[in-house]
Amino acid sequence: MITLRSDVQRPLYVGEIDGNFSDLDGRLRDIETRGLLGIALADVSWDAVGEEVTFSYEDGQTYGPIELPASMFKARGDWVIGTPYEARDLVTVSGSSYVARGDHVAGAFADDLLAGKWQVVAAAGKDPFAVSGPFNALKVYSLGDSVFYAAAGFAVQRVVYVPTGGLPAGTLPGARDPATGFPHWLPVTEPSRAFDIAVDNNGKLTAGQNILNRLTGVPYKLPANLAGSTFNLPFSAPSADMTFRITRLNAAGSGGQIGTVLFKAGSTVGTATLTETAFAAGDLLLVNAPDVASAQTTGAQFVIVARAS
Structure with a gap:
């Protein structure tokens, strides 16, 4: 038994301290000899729908319940009539790709498609790289629409499955249809x-002073409005608006000039205004202080987030 000072309301005697160590030692030796007693697993239940x-x-x-990762699509090659297909099987028909919405034996493809047994994934002749712009949570997207998704590192994401009734606005990349599990x-x-x-x-910066002169080695892009970048004046705010200039030279x-950073x-x-700009090897990125000198520029700190092309 462990003797605690809080229990006896006094400093522990030497014998009590030794007794505590002896008690702990005995418990550890018991664990080493017999091992920890585990709790047996009684049941594992599976929800096939969820x-x-x-x-x-x-x-x-x-x-639990713990959501398991679902497989994406299983490539089956060219569609063949009479073949048993399972949900998420991916086939090719006349240059377009389709995914099975459920288990079935293939009949006439046009009939199966009309019956909702297949969902088009990639339509022949439609460019998946024709990006409409950044993902907009207020927009209703259609099959085949492609967007840049900032939360996924600006990767291009493309709509491949639209349920009956359309894809609700705000459906994020990564979301799955609750009825089928399709992404x-x-x-x-x-x-x-x-x-x-x-x-x-x-x-303190002088009027128009150059504070960055960066030669490009590996090509990269500056995203629109320098998304993810930070611009700070650590000591004091300006009494009047002041603007830093951003320039690209080949x-x-x-x-x-390709953009500005405005401190109101x-x-x-600061807030940046800039159109997405690509930098090739040998290009220069320049940042210059406001045209009017100000003590508030002292210690100005910018972190510009760029993305490799």
Whole structure:
């Protein structure tokens, strides 16, 4: 038995301290000899609709339900009449790709398609890389629409499954149809690799002073409005608006201003305005201080997030 100071309301005697260590030693030796007593698994239940598993133990505890990862599509090659197909089987017909919506034996393809046994994934002649822009949670997307999805590293995501009644606005890439388990979106490209370009200084900047002159080695892009970037004035906010200029010059020295970072009066956090711009090997990225010198530029710190092309 362990003797606690809080129980006896006094400092422990030497014998009590030794007794505590002896008690702990005995318990550890018992574990080493017999091992820990496990709790047996009593039952494993499976929910085929939700694709979830629940574990039940003899002491009454349960863990779950746990959603299991579902397979995407199983490639079966060209569609063949009379073939038994299972849900998520992927076939090709006349250059288009279709996925089975449930188990069935293939009849005439046109009849099966009309009966809802197949869902088109990629229509022949439709470019999956024709991206409509960034994902918009307020927009209703149609089959074959492609978007850039910032939460997936700006990878291109494409709508491949639309349930009866249409795809509800706000259906995020990664979401699955609750009735079939089919993914509504599939990635078309890998996420682009992001990296930081740091801009900082210790002193007050002079009017128009260049604070970044970066030569491009590996091609990259600056995303629209420098999404994910940060712009801070650590010491004090300006009393009037002030604007930093961002410029791109190519290896021949041609180019011009591509964006700005605006610090509104009273704010220490800047906002960028910039159209997505690609930088090739040999291009220069320049950042210049406002045209009017200000003590508030002291210690200005920018972290520009770029993405490898």
